[in-house]
Amino acid sequence: MDFRPKFGRRSRSAAALVLLAALAVVLSLSACGKNGNSLVKGKINVVTTFYPLYYMAHEIGGEDANVVNLVPAGVEPHDWTPKSQDLQLASQAQLFVYNGAGLEGWTEDFLGGAGSGDKLLKVEASQGVKLINGSGGETGEGGLSVDPHTWVSPKSAVVMAGNIRDAFVKADAAHAAAYESRYQALKDKLDALDAEFAQGLAPYRGRDIVVSHQAFGYLCRDYGLRQTAVMGLSPEAEPRAQDMVNIIKYIKEHKIKAVFFEELVSSNLADTIASETDAQTLVLNPLEGLTNEQEKAGEDYISLMKRNLQNLQKALQ
Template identity: 55%
Template sequence: MLYKSLQKGLLSSAVLLLVLALAACGPKSSGSITEGKVNVITTFYPIYEFAIEIGGEDINAINLLPVGVEPHDWTPRSQDIINTSKAQLFLYNGAGLEGWVPNFLKSLDSDSEAKAVEVSKGVKLIMTDEEDGHDHGHDHSHGEEETEAEHGDSLHTDPHTWVSPKSALVMAKNIKDSLQAVDPAHTAGYEERYQKLADRLSALDDKFTEELGKLPNKEIVVSHQAFSYLARDYGLSQHAIMGLSPDAEPRGQDLVKLAALIKEEGIRYIFFEELVSDKLAKTLASETGVSTMVLNPVEGLTEAQQKNGDNYFTLMEKNLQNLILALQ
């Protein structure tokens, strides 16, 4: 009996050491659980920002994705499982962005009360035949199965919903509703702060509609296919060097076609993004004699942007200014 309990104790210690060793690896997420507040775990930056705006003083938000890391190739650590098990709310984008979520939720403590909410629910999703590279078990929780069934298994969901202020409005409401559901005592505060955020997002939406509507050109060439929702909602046409995944390699013939399109349409700028290599965008730009400029999919902040106090609104405003410059 003593041997068995000793064996069990050693096993527990070994598991604990393994967990601690794993927890020490890699960049850390943004905080720890706080007693007496609603603990909200978010999977990446835009959801974190909106949760803080709406939650205010009533919540403690922990963003899993560290600063300067691109969400497509990130997976959670053991500490993230521990924190989420103790939290009240787990907010993730869905639409195929975080392929690790189903297994992650299964690995939470059995007594965890964390409510998992897919914040892109209600956004009209874009299906594409581009290889996604996010989620090899597709996420069909949006009633999109019919589309996929009609086309065999060749379609993927484009997960970049938040890049359009119109979709961001839907997401903000989902975050507000989920906070009110787990913490009804602070319903009024959540509602009031949500209204302020929604007003800012609506104003941003109006500005994008008005400014982009005036421009003569509508074709944009981007390094990674992250701007479909933005293009759909504001009348632009997106041509991507790579697919939905920022590390998908383009084929030679695709680059030749893009180069021809750039010349034909008189395109003057190729857009790249900070968290992904700009090598291909710069190569294509030098071959076609055009310039490069940033178009930010707002998947996360760089260290410099964080120091600078940047957020969803400042980055989207900069995107709009760069689009105006490129499409005049």
């Protein structure tokens, strides 16, 4: 994939305007910015691909890091592809954090286009998490149809945070002690969240949940639940008519009380199924991104995961 702008036959004045605009982008990225989308001198500059990684990197990096997230609030990361300015941003950073496990299919070409050589440290945050394949079974690296939603389980999030901590220390050894201290504080919060999920879902082990998007495999594996998804690993996958019939039959037979949907995609399918089965609809957030309202309200990974636990308990009671 070529991320360079494609220019056709244009007048010299138009070409000059394009060059000036490109120069403005470069200058803005090189300067200290106040809008959170620029690089900052005197700090380690970190680019993350989407919200959970931004949250972890921001918590660990603290005052020693400037963390910029590529996917903006309110945008579903499965829908998002990078633009030339994102490439420019990454090429000048010191650390690039991506999920891996097949989530960001554009990463290889994107990093190749950055042309930063060894200066940009690339971190696959999901490294070390035991992956699940698309059919629900576990798989090793290189398995097909891998479920990329590793971060949805607090247990996996601890592993991912450790990988990000290691990257900070490698890229900026002078602040290693500070990174380690902030990592331990984050780990304590994630461990406490893990304990809440383990205790809160213990009475419901072996129970079924119906979700609109197959994003909760790691959460279900780690806390003893089973997910049945209306759609596949990508929230844009369209179910067939027979799939809908089967899901409705499944809900009725298993007396499922709620159908879960997520906030960054339409709830139409969940609403349709709920109306056919008398089940209620509840939010189960895959934490792929914050809405603009959540961002303004100061919500974060921990608070939204706690709300997920509350909704799971509500549906399973």
